[in-house]
Structure formats: C-alpha cells, structure tokens
Amino acid sequence: MKRFFLLGGLFLVLLAACTKKDNLPAYDAIAQYDTDSAKIVAYLAANNITDVKHDPRGIFYQIINRGDTKDSANAAAFVTVAYKGTLLDKTMFDSSDSLSIGLNQVIQGWTIGVPKIGKGGEINLFLPSIYGYGPNAGRIPANSVLIFNVKLKNFVNR
Template sequence: MKKYFLLLSLIIIAISSCTKSDSTAVSAAQQAAIDNSLIQSYIKANNITATEDASGVYYSIITAGTGANPTVSSTVTVSYTGKLLNGTVFDSSPALTAPLSGLILGWQYGLPYINTGGTILLLIPSALGYGTTSPSASIPANSVLVFTITLTSFTTSSTGK
C-alpha cells in the first residue's frame, strides 16, 4: 500500500510542477501592466515629466528642434544612448543612419514628436522594444528600454516618382 501511495504522490508532484511552470507564464496584457508600473516608478524616481503616447511609449521632449518632423517612411540620422531602467547602458552611437521603419516600434512612435536638432527621452515598454526575446546578453527579455535620442537629420523619400 505504501508503494502505491508513494507512486501516487510522485505523479501528483510531477503534474503539479508542470502546472506551476504554465502558471508562471506572463500574458502580454500582464507584461504591459508590469512595464507600465516600472515606467511610472522610473518617471517618479527620476523626476521626469513625460507624456504617454497611445501606443504605450512614454516620451519627454528635451529639445523640440526645428523644421518638419520625420515619419515612419523617413531615413533618420541620430545620436543616441540606450539604457535599461537600472541605468546599464547597452548601446550608443554618435551617428546612426537607418530607415525609421526598420527600427524598433518604440522609436517609430516616438521620433516623430521631434524635429531636426531635437532631443527626446523615450521610455519604451518591452513589447515595443525587443519583447520576449533577448537580442544580446546585455538586454534581457521583457526589458523596458530608455533611450535619449537626438535627431541630427532625416530624409523622406518621395513616392510615385
């Protein structure tokens, strides 16, 4: 009888551990709520005045710049620093030129708020950054990203010509 009880106990423990790993999975909505809470805490702790975009990106315009605004179809030249919420710098560049449509969604939503010469602080929820993937050892999955970006210049290709 003890053998059966022991076997039954082992089966229950095995099934329970499978259920636990499934229950620890975080849904996209739960992750969005976690990210929003982390961003709110960061804003408060660093005394930042930021606006939330409809996409969920928070932004603070440091310098507006002048002229027109880039669009997703623009090719932008920027200098930037990317950090995690704990202050760890994971990337920076004095001059990156790239199509805005090829960059992370957080940049696509945030950069159009400034003009040439403008600088913006973007607080990007994980879903609009790298999501559940870890693009490098320095950026864990589900990371909220903090970018300070200066828009040096941009060009927008004309269509239909």
C-alpha cells in the same frame, strides 16, 4: 520511394509535435505592458523626471528639445541620430554618435517616438518591452524596459 517520403514527412511532423515547448509560460503582451508601464511610472517618480507624456499607442516620452518644427520625420523616414540606450538600472546597452537607418527598420518605440521631434531635436523615450525587444531581447534581459535618449541630426522622409 513515395512511401519513404510519406514516412519521412510523418516523422518530421511527429518530431515537431514532440519538441513543442509546453513547459514555457505563455507570453501575455497586455500583462507585460501593464507591468512595464508600472515600472516606468515608478522610475520617473523615483528620479524626479517630469513633463513625460504617454502616447496613446503606449510609449512614454519626454521632449528635451523639439528641434525644427517646420517638418518632422515620418514612420518610413531615413534618419541620422545620436543615441544612448539604457535599462532601468542605468546600465547602458547601446549607443552611437551617428547612426543612419530607416525608422521602419528599428524597434517600434523609435518608429513612434522619433517623429515627435524635428531636425536638431532631442527626446527621451521610455519604452515598455513590447515596443522594444520583448521576450526575444538577445544580449539584454528579456522583457526589459528600455530608455533611449535620441538626438535627431537629420532625416529624409520617404
């Protein structure tokens, strides 16, 4: 019986080794970030979008309205937002008039960007793909630069 399990385990190891996806290119996050950043800069220039800042962590953002500046959401806050997500070609891929969710449960670009405004604030986020869905984008194209308009209706810091 032990021999059967050892042979079965060896078979699984060999099967896993043989199904390795050697034909796929390696994902280079730094090169992808550089490519995405160049696309964002070109998009901003082509659309005359000004007053965009580049966060040291790597996202681009434009504050439309700071909102209540007495307090802001932290990275673990539970937020209620209205938002619209588009691609660079202006294709809308998602939106909501009222989404309630933890900022630790969303893409990293939101976790970094939403705390830059207070309650009642509005921000445009221009996100390199590594701050969105990266190569595992699901229903949108892999490595897509994402643009979000987010209005922060309310939040509770945790």
